[in-house]
Every structure is written in C-alpha cells, then in structure tokens.
Amino acid sequence: MVSDITLGQYLPGSSFIHRMDARAKILLLITYIVFIFLCSNAISLLLVALFTLFIVLFTRISFMKYLKSMRVILFVVLLTGIINLFYGSGEPLVEWWIFKVTAAGIYNAVYVIVRIALLMMISAALTFTTSPSDLTDAMERLMKPLAIIHLPVHEIAMMMTIALRFIPVLLEETDKIMNAQKARGADLDSGNLINRVRALLPVLIPLFISSFRRAGDLAMAMECRCYNGGNNRTRMKVLHFSSVDLIAAIVSLLVFSSVIVSNIMFKNPFV
C-alpha cells in the first residue's frame, strides 16, 4: 500500500528531452516558472500551454503517466480554483448568501487551475526524463557559486542522493513493521484521528531506530570507500552541454519572448 507512492520517478529513454543536459533542463524550468506567472492574458497562457504539450509529446512518455502524477494534487488544484472563484471584484454574476461569483473570479479560477496543472506537467517531464543522480549532480554544479558564502553545496547534493536512494527502502521497511504490529494485534486503521495517530507510534519508533542503524552502517560503508566530502572528487558521467540544449534554449526563448509580446499587445480586461 505505501509502496504505491512513486516520488521523482525516472523513466529511462532516449528522446530529445532525455538527451538534454540536466542543468539546461533545470535552468529552463526556472525560467518557465517565472514566465507562467508573467502570462497576463489568455493568449499568452495558451501559448505556454501549447509549448508544454509540445514538450510532453517530445518526451515520448505516455500521457497517462502525466495524468497519474497530477492525480495526487488534484484536490489542492480544485480547492485553490474554488477559493479564487469567490475572490473577484466587480459586478457579481451569481450571488448567494455571502458568496459572490464575478466574471473576474471565474477568470482567475481558470487561470490558477491551468497554471498549476501546467507546472505539475512540466515538473513531471523533468523528473521523468532525468535520472536522480543526474538531477542532484546538476543541482550541485548550478549551486557551486553559493559555496562562496559557505553553503555546503556538495553535502546538500549528497543528502539528496541518499534520500532518494532510501525512500523505497524505508517504505518497504514501514510496510514490514506495520504488518509485524498488525500480527501482534495492533489496530492501525480504525477509530478517530487521535487514536489512529497514537496507533502509529509503535510503527514510527522501530522505523526511527532502524533508520539510525542504517545511517551508521551507510556512513561506515562510505568511509570504507574513501568518501572524503566533495574534495578532489571526480564523476563517472560528466555533464556537458550539446546542440540539443542549444536548440531547446532557442525554442524556449522564442516562446517566452512571444509571451512578453502578447502581454503588451493584448491587455487583460480584468486587471
């Protein structure tokens, strides 16, 4: 049951997006996030939406996978949409008790839902096409300048690698402990919220203890393999920018500049 969760799932492949350098993907994702919030009218939003679909198609991963990854946050998306619905100013279209739905409210709600959905989709495209270690390696390299202000960049990247590695291990362990406690008569899934939280305690304590033991073992295994922090470390896979990244950057640049153009040319009627 707990092992159903797929976090940062990587789906190996050789598509255009897979072949991009992880650093390029992260940088373009950040620019994308900025631009999706800069879209101030329907045309620019449509432009970004088409661009996103285009990327999703180019990853050659079935659309169902993307929908599944969005299912988790469906509730949050709908909730923010509904809240936005009632927060528009102007003439109310429908009025009931203290709730007023205005045209601007509907407009905002649709905007917010589309934006979050697009963000989820593009982030899924990143994690689907990039192996966890490439991702952490890229982050380490991109954050390198921050080492000047004594940010432990290598250590953060190593922590992420280990965390990603041990998520499935700990999930499996949780399952085992839950079964062991159930076999001793623990009632984990009935009663009210407080009782349920209390019932989780005998699961969490063994999980904590075994995590500390694992951490000790892992530290020893890393020492055995001469781990000495980030100093003088080399990597088997060297990240390098290629023509693929250049093409991606040019395409994105074109899309983002047309967003700016459309923002200037078509004014949003509700702002």
Next chain:
Amino acid sequence: MDDFIDVKNVYYSYDPEDEKETEYALCGVDLKIGIGEFVAIVGHNGSGKSTLAKHFNSIYLPTSGDITVEGMNTKDDDKLFDIRKKVGLVLQNPDNQIVAGIVEEDVAFGCENLGVPPDEIRKRVDDSLAAVGMIEYARHSPDKLSGGQKQRVAIAGIIAMQPSCIVLDEPTAMLDPKGRDEVMSTIRKLNSEMNITIILITHYMEEAVLADRVVVMDSGKILTEGSPREVFSQVELLKQHRLDVPQATELIYKLRGCGFELPKCVLNEEECVEALSKLIK
C-alpha cells in the same frame, strides 16, 4: 608467502574510558595474512570476529597493539586512504551499503571518491560488474534486486577501487541459500582469478571449509588456526567452545565415536559419501 596484513598483540575495547572493568572485545590477537590468501575467520556471536574485521582498514583502531597493512600502520592518519584503497570492506546488510540509486553509479562511488578520471571509472565499473556477473543490471535500481545480487553489487563497488584485499563481514548472513551460493562463488572467483586476498568473516562452517586457512575465534582470542582439515579435525575443542563443525564432519565424527573405521577428518559431502561407501563395501 609475503605478509600483507600483520596483526600484533591487538587489544580492543569499545569503552576504553571505563577503567574499572574494561571489557575487551579483542584480547591479544596475533595474526598474519599473506598476499593472495583466502582466510576464513569463524566464531560464534560476540567472539570478536566482526570487531577484528573492522580493524583491517582502520574503521576501528586498536586500544593497544598494532596492525600494519603492507607496512603501513592503521593508526597512521596520513595513510588512511592508502590503507582503505588496499583493503576493502563489505558489510553484512547489502541495503545499507549501496549509496546511489542506480547500480553502475553506486559501483562508481568509490572511484569517484579517489578522483579517478571519468573514462577510467567507466572502464573499471564495467569490468567490476562483469567480474561479479551483474553487467546486465548496470542501469537497474538496486531496490529491484535480490539480496544476493545486491551483495554482489556491493562487492563490485569495492573491486572497482582495485584493492589487494577484500574483507567480508558475514556477507551471506542475511541471504537465502541461493544468494549465499552466488556470493560464495563470486568470492572464490575473485581469489583464484584476480588473486585478491580474501578475509571472510562467517559463522557458516560450510563456507569456512572453502578457505585456504581457518582462524577460529572465541571471546576475543584466537582459539586455533590452520588448514580447514587441521581445524575441523579438532571436533572436541570446537564443541567445547560451542562451535559447530560442517554437517558431514559431524556425521563422520559421531560414527567414529561408535567405533566405525573412518578417516579422521571429512570436510564436505563428497568426501563423506566416499568414506561411507568405502566402509559399506
């Protein structure tokens, strides 16, 4: 045979501060290990065999006494990485010693730490995975592998650092019989084909029989050592110290006790069958 590791009168206490009644996990161990040797260290729980294993690459340092690896003292801080490069350690739980989320990247971890150039790492990773028979799983995630496969990946991670010696601390204790066979045949192959010195810590006597030399430990001391045949012919001594002997050895020992004419020491099933069929004829 040249001495590769030399253990001289080593005492070790987990809690040396407590002066009143210091309990030693190792009390005066002397041991020499030659290049290319396959040594099994056996003993029951708490005999100090795992503690000793962690001394060979200076994870633990002796409370008193010295250990040298190719003349380098394990207490010498400057030589720490040289020693760990020479002597690799494989632990009991395969899950807890795999660092990266993809097999080949985990195998590369040690080489990356040593600052080996990328092309060279690639070659070493492929060679090590081939040596343990895991090359087809190079791009897999370790979670999907069986215990025996994970343990072989852990061994590959050590081989990639090209050590002269591998210490394995009960590598098969958490594995099923199939995984145990996989790991044991990998270890024997490394010893015979790549001439890597093997120190195998185990409590399975059937595994110890495969070694060139068996060292038996009990309460922090070396009880006896010698070839498997020499050691397992001392059935009474081992029994006194609550240690097992291989099943075949035990059977023949008991039959001899009943007055049957049988060879003094039998190590494995084949020898046992041969001895028994001779007797029946």
